[in-house]
Amino acid sequence: MNSKRARQKRAANPLLPIMPSPMSNPRPALLPPLALSAVALVFSCLGSSATALPSAQPVSAVPRAHPQSGKPDTIYRRNERTGRVITLSGIVLENSLTQVKLDRNGKTASYGADSIVRIDWGSVPPSYRDGMTYRRRSDWAQAVTSFRIAATDASTRNVLQADARLQACEALLRYGASDPGQFAEAAKEAGRLMADFASSSLVPRARAIQARALRLTGDDAAAATAFESLYGEGSSDPATSGYDRKACLEAGLQAAWCHLEAGDSLRARELFGATKGALEGLAAGLSGGDPQVLTGLTNLAGEAAMGEGFCLLAGGDASSALAFFERTTTRSDTAPGARYAALLGRGEALLALEKLRDAQLCFAEVAALEHTNPDRAARAVLGLAQATLALGDGDAAGAARRWLKVISDSYGDTPSARKALVLQGNL
Secondary structure, three states, rough: OOOHHHHHHHOOOOOOOOOOOOOOOOOOOOOOOHHHHHHHHHHHHHHHOOOOOOOOOOOOOOOOOOOOOOEEEEEEEEOOOOOEEEEEEEEEEEEEEEEEEEEEEEEEEEEEHHHHHEOOOOOOOOHHHHHHHHHHOOOOOHHHHHHHHHHHOOOOOHHHHHHHHHHHHHHHHHHHOOHHHHHHHHHOOOHHHHHHHHOOHHHHHHHHHHHHHHHHHOOOOHHHHHHHHHHHHOOOOOOOOOOOOOHHHHHHHHHHHHHHHHOOOOHHHHHHHHHHHHHHHHHHOOOOOOOHHHHHHHHHHHHHHHHHHHOOOOOOOOOHHHHHHOOOOHOOOOOHHHHHHHHHHHHHHHHHOOOOHHHHHHHHHHHHHHOHHHHHHHOOOOOOOHHHHHHHHHHHHHHHHHHHHHHHOOOOOOOHHHHHHHHHHHO
């Protein structure tokens, strides 16, 4: 009976589902791996029997307390000595790169920004609450509108205005998967946040969104500059106050990819090497720490290590690139990040050398099994379309269109989406 009343009450009020924490803002599987039908298509095209594939792995999220209207804010603070996370309630007065100020019953307490894990907002305006509701429904257009209203509402607290602006940035980035024109809007929105709230702790995330959005518009040179600037905040140890060193090093890796796309393979090679060394050093310093964090660092370092092969490929030396990637794929102790990057590179080298069947096999393995890096999975699907067209078997154009539709349907917010649209327009 109680559960029945609860269902009736929830149906009467669509806002009752509790809002996710605006600070953690996890993306529940940035993009899923290929649909089962697409995976079946991989192996049917190759004439191979499909093995069982792992299910999609959602991005893990910190368990969260949910903000409700009328309640104070809650900050989650990590004790530097014990590592334990404790919760503190009050009204957040400042949320900057250096500190968080909290009003606790009329007394102001200050905490170092580096110790803050997350903030859950208590009292929020209706527009912000609506934005969170639309976000849960993946209605990105309405979410953007609502968050922009909250960000410009003079009655909204300054710290919450900044958060609403960030939510609008992220919603625009997600909206761009179905409407690519929104990527440019995401870059502009991030710029507004950086200008209006220059000292906010949210600026690093805004900078990362802006750089990513620029890359998705196809402006690789501008994206490389933006990513490299963010990388500079954490290229030395310690990182600039308020910046996460791992995130900054990952930005350096993204800068390398952008430089490579923009035709500057020399700078790309330098950044691949520098980020690899820094990531390995960071992982060594955290030895014995959180296994998930260490695995992430190892995978990023492995991806950076493969940069040399992609630089060779960009320089037109497909044979040397193939030999480079094959040395990695034959090793049994290779980290997943390096293994899938090497398989992708091997496929692209084989495609360049017109060894199309072998290229298809490499692309198929990455496309079907890579579920942690959507950019890499989408690039492999694009490679399948290109190899299929080059082979010209049967209905090659129709098969290629099916591959390209996988990209538009599931990987619309990856760099390969623009290339897929161009290729599709030529069919």
